[in-house]
Each structure stands twice: as structure tokens, then as C-alpha cells.
Amino acid sequence: MDVLDREIIKALQGDIPLSSRPWQEIAENIGIKEEELLSRIRKFKENGIIRRLGAVVRHNKAGFTVNAMLALQVEESKADEAGLKLAGFEEISHCYLRKVPEDFPYNLFAMVHASSEEELAGIIKRIVEATGINEYRVLRSLREMKKVSMTYF
Amino acid sequence: MELTRLDKEILNILQNDFPLVERPYAVIADRLGISEEEVLARVKVLKEEGVIRRIGGVIDAQKLGFYSTLCACHVEEDKVWEAAGIINQEKGVTHNYLRDDWYNLWFTLTSPSPEEGEKIIKDLEKRIGAEIKSMPAQKVYKIKAVFTGR
CATH class of the missing domain: 1.10.10 (Arc Repressor Mutant, subunit A)
Structure with a gap:
């Protein structure tokens, strides 16, 4: 640089x-x-420093009114298999394995974008079927308090 | 605003396949069979209406040598705005959402190093009067824009 x-x-x-x-x-x-x-x-x-070039869209204004963070509990040995399955869902934009605290043991995170609660429920059902993971939490975004792009320099 | 079929086509190209050429909008126009002016005018509307937040680069913080983590904290309902206001002042906090869980404030923090990140978190804990749990990513399985043309 x-x-x-x-x-x-x-x-x-x-x-x-x-x-x-x-x-x-x-x-x-x-x-x-x-x-x-x-x-x-x-x-x-x-070299991946720019991951993507183009438009950053406001999900809630592009038809995705129900946006949730799905956090699943997965054993580390099975994380890759589940993570790759989640990556295949077109309704999921981000998927990460995270280091989590004991009181929040849900380590596999996926951002899910749906146009209704029914659709979200359907997506989650398919995720549970695909991964076999039954321990999870759905954290809906109630309000965006801040969303900006990082100013690095 | 109600997105037309053309809007969705433009959005999908703009999100996932922005041409890195001298006249990107002319290339998009060619693909859609419309004029460059029409594409630019439509994108202008999509930006004004807030559908498009910005057009630019999505940068990988780690690859640029920065540290980033997802933080969660539990704040009493009547203190949420005050706490969010304090957290949001931090330059490295780029996303902050109120969520329907016991851990109700979730924000991302980007900093030049893990040590600096931890320092910022400790300082924020003092200022908001709540414990903050940091959950850095160990692995990334997917980062992609979702298609709007469904």
C-alpha cells in the first residue's frame, strides 16, 4: 500500500x-x-482488499422488509459443513463463524433477508432441514441505529 | 417506492457486476438495451429514493490490516437511545441495530488493531454502563449482495 x-x-x-x-x-x-x-x-x-465493487442497497427499501440475524449453535467440527450449506441460500447475504461468549452459544451467524414473516419462517425451516441444527435464535432488526461505510483513511 | 422490473435488473448488475471500464453505465445500458442516459437517470432516482445507499467499493477490513468484530450488549429499554448515541459516536462503529433479543444492541466495530478495539470496547462499557460481548469472526462462509429480482 x-x-x-x-x-x-x-x-x-x-x-x-x-x-x-x-x-x-x-x-x-x-x-x-x-x-x-x-x-x-x-x-x-x-487481492481481495476490494471485495465487491458496485451498489450498496438498503435492504428494507429493496423489497426486503424482514431482515433477521440468524444465530445457530454448531459444534466446531461441523461448522464448515453447515456454513457452506448456508452460503448456498440466496436469501442469505453474510455468513460467519464467530467466537461467542458462554451465555450466547450460537456461533454460526447468517443474515437473512425476506419480504415477509411467512417467507422468513419458510427460509428458517429450510435451513433447519438442510443443516440438521435445531438450536438457534432469530434476532430481527427492530431499528437501524447506525449504518455507514467505514472510513479507513 | 415500487421497483420496476428494469430497476431490479439495474440493481442486480450494479450490485454484483459493476463494470470496471471507462464508461460503466454505457456497458450496463448495452446489456439492457437502453441508453446510457436512461440508466444514469434511473440510478439517480434509486439513489434519491434511498434504495441505493452508495456506489463504491466494499472493502475487506482484515485484508487492509484492520481488525473488526461484532459486539452485543444488553441495555434497558429506556436507555437504548442514549447508549446507541454514545456507541454511534465511535468512528469505527459502522452498523448498529436494535434487535428483539435479551442482547438488544448489536454493533460492528472496526479498528486498526485488536488491542485498540478492546480499548474502545472497555471505554464504551464504562460510558454506557453495560457489559459488551465481542464476537470476532473466525471464518467467513459468505459475503454477497442479495438479488433483488425475485
């Missing part, structure tokens, strides 16, 4: 200009050629 890389992350961590040639605008602001910018962004995508 050099100074230029940091400048590029700075430009991409927020909202890029909505114009015909957004990269050219960014490149101009940084003071490099558009080509150079595109090749550096390509490198960021290859």
Missing part, C-alpha cells in the same frame, strides 16, 4: 460520482491517469 493506494481506498470507501465517466473524475482528483486508476482497482479486486 503506497500513498496512491490510500488515496484510491479513500475515494472508493464512500460514494463514487454518478456520471458517465466516474473513474476519470476520481483519477483527475487524485492526479493520475484513468488507466492507472483502473489497473490499481483491478489489483485491489484480485
